[in-house]
Amino acid sequence: MQRIHNVTQLADLDDDALARCYAYPRHLDEPWVRANFVNSIDGAFTVDGVSEGLGTDADHRVFTVLRELADVVLIGAGTLRAENYGGAHPDRQRRIAHHQHGIGGHPEGTPPPIAVVTATAKLDPGAKIFTDAEVPPLIITTTQAEPDQITALEDAGAVVVIAGTAAIMPAALIKVFAERGLHRVLCEGGPHLFGQLAEAGLVDELCLTTAPMLVGGAGGRISLSASTFDMPMARKQLVLDDDGTVLARWARR
Secondary structure, three states: OOOOOOEEEHHHOOHHHHHHHOOOOOOOOOOEEEEEEEEEOOOOOOEOOEOHHHOOHHHHHHHHHHHHHOOEEEEEHHHHHHHOOOOOOOOHHHHHHHHHOOOOOOOOOOOOOEEEEOOOOOOOOOOHHHHOOOOOOEEEEOOOOOHHHHHHHHHOOOEEEEOOOOOOOHHHHHHHHHHOOOOEEEEOOOHHHHHHHHHOOOOOEEEEEEEOOOOOOOOOOOOOOOOOOOOOEEEEEEEEOOOOOEEEEEEEO
């Protein structure tokens, strides 16, 4: 029987060892896009419209580590509204330590900004993303956005970037991060945004948690795109928890 390599029990990993399992490549000179999703055994990625119902202790632990390592957390406007996103609040000392070890983080421990992709910038300036953020959110929008709406978001503390006309092309989105030196990109959804990035060949890595439950229903999938595409992936890490949670890290070949 062939042995399966790079399989680890979560109980054997302290927080530092777990962070090393998810280290970004060293010396990045352009954005590296990592996506993080959780789904059920039968493929559902939400319960009653949100992913929270699928979260396990193991998934929450990895979710925290991935944010500790990232330069920016990327989401779509639909995910922002559905999940009621606030700012990211990772442990500052751990972000400093990760930076010192060359695996991610930030030299001063500053949290990663939340970057929101929205064609119209029709976001509520009173939403949690603006009121519960240590660093200004980055709103990436298009020329369709009304000037008054942009002003309202800027007054709420956001940094607004115009990155398209009718739509935001994936390459233009990555260019925004490259220009700001945000190379460790963590995409947390939703499936349309992830699918667009993957279809464009811009997803470098997928961290996928499989929760030990069946959900049923007519839920969608983690990747939705205008057309089908093939992206061969190689498994880099498999972490197993005693409760049945499977934490897999896949990288583009």
